Amino acid sequence: MQPVMTVTEIEAFLETDFPQIHTDGRVMKVLAVSTGEIDMSLDPNERHLRPGGTVSGPAMFTLADVACYVAILAHIGPVALAVTTNLTINFLRKPEPETLICRARILKLGKRLAVVEATLFQRDIEEPVAHAVSTFSIPPR
Amino acid sequence: MQPVMTVTEIEAFLETDFPQIHTDGRVMKVLAVSTGEIDMSLDPNERHLRPGGTVSGPAMFTLADVACYVAILAHIGPVALAVTTNLTINFLRKPEPETLICRARILKLGKRLAVVEATLFQRDIEEPVAHAVSTFSIPPR
Amino acid sequence: MQPVMTVTEIEAFLETDFPQIHTDGRVMKVLAVSTGEIDMSLDPNERHLRPGGTVSGPAMFTLADVACYVAILAHIGPVALAVTTNLTINFLRKPEPETLICRARILKLGKRLAVVEATLFQRDIEEPVAHAVSTFSIPPR
Amino acid sequence: MQPVMTVTEIEAFLETDFPQIHTDGRVMKVLAVSTGEIDMSLDPNERHLRPGGTVSGPAMFTLADVACYVAILAHIGPVALAVTTNLTINFLRKPEPETLICRARILKLGKRLAVVEATLFQRDIEEPVAHAVSTFSIPPR
Numbered sequence: 001m002q003p004v005m006t007v008t009e010i011e012a013f014l015e016t017d018f019p020q021i022h023t024d025g026r027v028m029k030v031l032a033v034s035t036g037e038i039d040m041s042l043d044p045n046e047r048h049l050r051p052g053g054t055v056s057g058p059a060m061f062t063l064a065d066v067a068c069y070v071a072i073l074a075h076i077g078p079v080a081l082a083v084t085t086n087l088t089i090n091f092l093r094k095p096e097p098e099t100l101i102c103r104a105r106i107l108k109l110g111k112r113l114a115v116v117e118a119t120l121f122q123r124d125i126e127e128p129v130a131h132a133v134s135t136f137s138i139p140p141r
Numbered sequence: 142m143q144p145v146m147t148v149t150e151i152e153a154f155l156e157t158d159f160p161q162i163h164t165d166g167r168v169m170k171v172l173a174v175s176t177g178e179i180d181m182s183l184d185p186n187e188r189h190l191r192p193g194g195t196v197s198g199p200a201m202f203t204l205a206d207v208a209c210y211v212a213i214l215a216h217i218g219p220v221a222l223a224v225t226t227n228l229t230i231n232f233l234r235k236p237e238p239e240t241l242i243c244r245a246r247i248l249k250l251g252k253r254l255a256v257v258e259a260t261l262f263q264r265d266i267e268e269p270v271a272h273a274v275s276t277f278s279i280p281p282r
Numbered sequence: 283m284q285p286v287m288t289v290t291e292i293e294a295f296l297e298t299d300f301p302q303i304h305t306d307g308r309v310m311k312v313l314a315v316s317t318g319e320i321d322m323s324l325d326p327n328e329r330h331l332r333p334g335g336t337v338s339g340p341a342m343f344t345l346a347d348v349a350c351y352v353a354i355l356a357h358i359g360p361v362a363l364a365v366t367t368n369l370t371i372n373f374l375r376k377p378e379p380e381t382l383i384c385r386a387r388i389l390k391l392g393k394r395l396a397v398v399e400a401t402l403f404q405r406d407i408e409e410p411v412a413h414a415v416s417t418f419s420i421p422p423r
Numbered sequence: 424m425q426p427v428m429t430v431t432e433i434e435a436f437l438e439t440d441f442p443q444i445h446t447d448g449r450v451m452k453v454l455a456v457s458t459g460e461i462d463m464s465l466d467p468n469e470r471h472l473r474p475g476g477t478v479s480g481p482a483m484f485t486l487a488d489v490a491c492y493v494a495i496l497a498h499i500g501p502v503a504l505a506v507t508t509n510l511t512i513n514f515l516r517k518p519e520p521e522t523l524i525c526r527a528r529i530l531k532l533g534k535r536l537a538v539v540e541a542t543l544f545q546r547d548i549e550e551p552v553a554h555a556v557s558t559f560s561i562p563p564r
Contacts, residue, residue, distance in 0.1 A: 020191055036549075050161060057206055057225050062199040084198050085395060086417060088229040088370060088511045090538050090556060092531040107554050108515040112394060113367060113419065115513050117554065126459075131530050131540065133513060133556060135368060135417065137395065177408075226536060227558060229370045229511060231397050231415060233390040248413050249374040253535060254508060254560065256372050258413065267318075272389050272399065274372060274415060276509060276558065278536065302473055332443060339488055339507050344481040366480050370511040 001036045001106060003074045010038075010070060013078050021066055024048065028066060033074050037105040040067045044097060055095045055129075060120055064089060064132040067104035068116035072136055075109060082114060082136035089132040096122055100129065112138055142177045142247060144215045151179075151211060154219050162207055165189065169207060174215050178246040181208045185238060196236040196270075201261055205230060205273040208245035209257035213277055216250060223255060223277035230273040237263055241270065253279055283318045283388060285356045292320075292352060295360050303348055306330065310348060315356050319387040322349045326379060337377040337411075342402055346371060346414040349386035350398035354418055357391060364396060364418035371414040378404055382411065394420055424459045424529060426497045433461075433493060436501050444489055447471065451489060456497050460528040463490045467520060478518040478552075483543055487512060487555040490527035491539035495559055498532060505537060505559035512555040519545055523552065535561055 005013070007030050014021060014030075021028050024047045031039040040063065042048070048059035065084055072082045100120055107115040113135060120130040146154070148171050155162060155171075162169050165188045172180040181204065183189070189200035206225055213223045241261055248256040254276060261271040287295070289312050296303055296312075303310050306329045313321040322345065324330070330341035347366055354364045382402055389397040395417060402412040428436070430453050437444055437453075444451050447470045454462040463486065465471070471482035488507055495505045523543055530538040536558060543553040 020197065023188060047164060056161065057228075058199055058203040061202045061228075065198055084232055086229065086231045086368065086397075087198075087202075088227065088556065090227045090530065090558065091225055092538055107513065107551060115368075115515055115554070128530060131538070131556065133511065133554065135513065227509065227538075229415065231389065231417065233397055248372065248410060256374055256413070256509075269389060272397070272415065274370065274413065276372065302479065305470060329446060338443065339510075340481055340485040343484045343510075347480055366514055368511065368513045369480075369484075370509065372509045373507055 001075055001109060003033045003035070004077045005033065005074045007033055010074055013073070017078070028063070030070060031101070037103060038067065038071045038074050040070060040102050040104070042100045042102070044100065049097050053097045055097060055100060057091060060091070060100070060130045061087070061089055063100060063102045064118040064120060064130065065134065067102040067118050068134045068136065071104035071106050071116050072109065072114045075106060080139050080141040082138050085135050085137045087132055087134040089130060091130050093127060093129045095129040098122060114138060142216055142250060144174045144176070145218045146174065146215045148174055151215055154214070158219070169204070171211060172242070178244060179208065179212045179215050181211060181243050181245070183241045183243070185241065190238050194238045196238060196241060198232060201232070201241070201271045202228070202230055204241060204243045205259040205261060205271065206275065208243040208259050209275045209277065212245035212247055212257050213250065213255045216247060221280050221282040223279050226276045226278045228273055228275040230271060232271050234268060234270045236270040239263055255279060283357055283391060285315045285317070286359045287315065287356045289315055292356055295355070299360070310345070312352060313383070319385060320349065320353045320356050322352060322384050322386070324382045324384070326382065331379050335379045337379060337382060339373060342373070342382070342412045343369070343371055345382060345384045346400040346402060346412065347416065349384040349400050350416045350418065353386035353388050353398050354391065354396045357388060358420070362421050362423035364420050367417045367419045369414055369416040371412055373412050375409060375411045377411040380404060396420060424498055424532060426456045426458070427500045428456065428497045430456055433497055436496070440501070451486070453493060454524070460526060461490065461494045461497050463493060463525050463527070465523045465525070467523065472520050476520045478520060478523060480514060483514070483523070483553045484510070484512055486523060486525045487541040487543060487553065488557065490525040490541050491557045491559065494527035494529055494539050495532065495537045498529060499561070503562050503564040505561050508558045508560045510555055510557040512553060514553050516550060516552045518552040521545055537561060
């Protein structure tokens with residue numbers, strides 16, 4: 001499963017077609033694209049933090065959801081826009097109020113459905129702060 | 142399973158202890174509390190909307206997560222603060238850019254874990270826009 | 283959302299087209315069909331029980347999965363056979379080694395996807411033993 | 424996260440304390456135990472198969488659930504028996520009527536809750552037939 005877009009092409013597409021991911025500031029970046037997976041980061045600002053010095057659940061959900069969408073986009077190109085049908089997220093460890101990385105890995109990329117796994121971590125991918133699996137519906141291309 | 146807090150008491154508690162739910166404006170309200178369940182609403186503003194006139198997935202996730210938390214709070218009181226361990230959300234129908242109601246109903250309220258179901262709708266609860274089930278960990282009280 | 287099959291028609295269809303649900307004996311029955319939902323029962327035998335006098339997780343998963351399938355079948359007819367793409371099940375209370383009822387209620391019945399909620403209970407539907415939500419893919423009809 | 428039991432010790436424990444996993448025949452085997460994960464196999468017999476030459480959803484659910492339980496057992500020892508609280512399974516590809524391998528990897532092992540990821544595959548772990556994430560409650564030890 002080879003990607004068909006580069007990091008630069010993806011970020012340009014998001015800029016024009018998905019500007020709402022920058023609603024809370026330029027906090028999300030696409031870091032890398034490789035076979036079947038992509039990496040994104042979130043630099044949390046005060047909108048994403050909770051008292052007690054941690055990152056909010058919604059901020060982590062958003063990062064996972066966007067990263068899974070980007071993983072699909074990177075592998076099918078901007079020809080048909082996938083829509084989240086469901087997402088299961090497990091909150092595993094309390095994150096620090098710092099940059100979060102999300103690795104989104106495609107489990108299946110079908111004609112009508114895609115399933116993507118997202119691992120959210122900070123210092124150590126072996127101690128993830130959260131883990132999600134999402135299903136996207138892909139409209140006919 | 143009788144509630145132990147009124148709508149007014151819940152909203153006062155959220156005001157002082159959970160102010161971040163008002164980060165995007167006073168868009169969330171607790172509407173009602175009854176046996177085993179609560180109703181909340183979200184009046185989406187431009188932060189919650191997507192181009193094409195719909196409400197974003199993260200906004201719906203946030204409403205479901207907060208409503209489930211409030212359902213637990215309403216039934217155990219502010220003595221031990223529940224933390225989301227996992228949440229599964231199904232996006233069923235494209236919502237209009239209007240008020241969303243969320244009915245959160247407790248499926249199980251144990252000593253250490255609670256499971257809550259959340260139905261998000263607009264005109265007709267029989268045609269929900271989203272449905273979620275969440276598990277919360279309850280620290281020792 | 284009106285059903286298009288009766289209990290008798292559904293049970294006849296399962297007899298010929300889905301005989302494997304009776305692999306462990308005639309333990310599953312369709313009890314009722316109404317608008318948007320169906321009820322099924324499982325009479326557990328020793329294959330479904332666990333030491334300590336309870337019903338196994340796999341038996342409950344199977345009942346939920348079959349009931350959700352039957353709910354869809356009852357409302358679209360045997361014209362295109364739905365396939366489970368995902369299922370989330372929450373085990374809430376330890377069941378007694380007795381009959382389990384499952385109420386499967388359609389949350390969404392689209393052209394390509396259906397989402398169904400299943401509540402498994404014994405004496406009291408307000409104290410369910412398990413709760414599941416499943417997504418089915420519906421092949422082109 | 425080091426395992427505290429060997430394959431032989433685990434299989435002996437399952438033999439005496441969890442004999443029901445062999446209800447459908449000696450079809451499940453523990454293959455390997457390593458840091459944070461275990462591998463199990465299921466050799467499906469006619470009880471696990473569906474017409475059309477594939478493995479049933481319940482058989483895959485059972486393999487995932489047992490493998491996740493075994494992963495926890497292998498890392499905490501038989502001192503407190505974990506109980507599944509929830510499980511989300513995604514069915515990705517139609518399996519062949521052959522041996523299934525399940526790799527269960529611990530995402531988090533806390534004092535009260537454990538979260539385990541299970542990947543089910545046949546020829547190629549990069550093309551899994553199913554993927555699951557489960558949460559287990561660990562009683563006080």
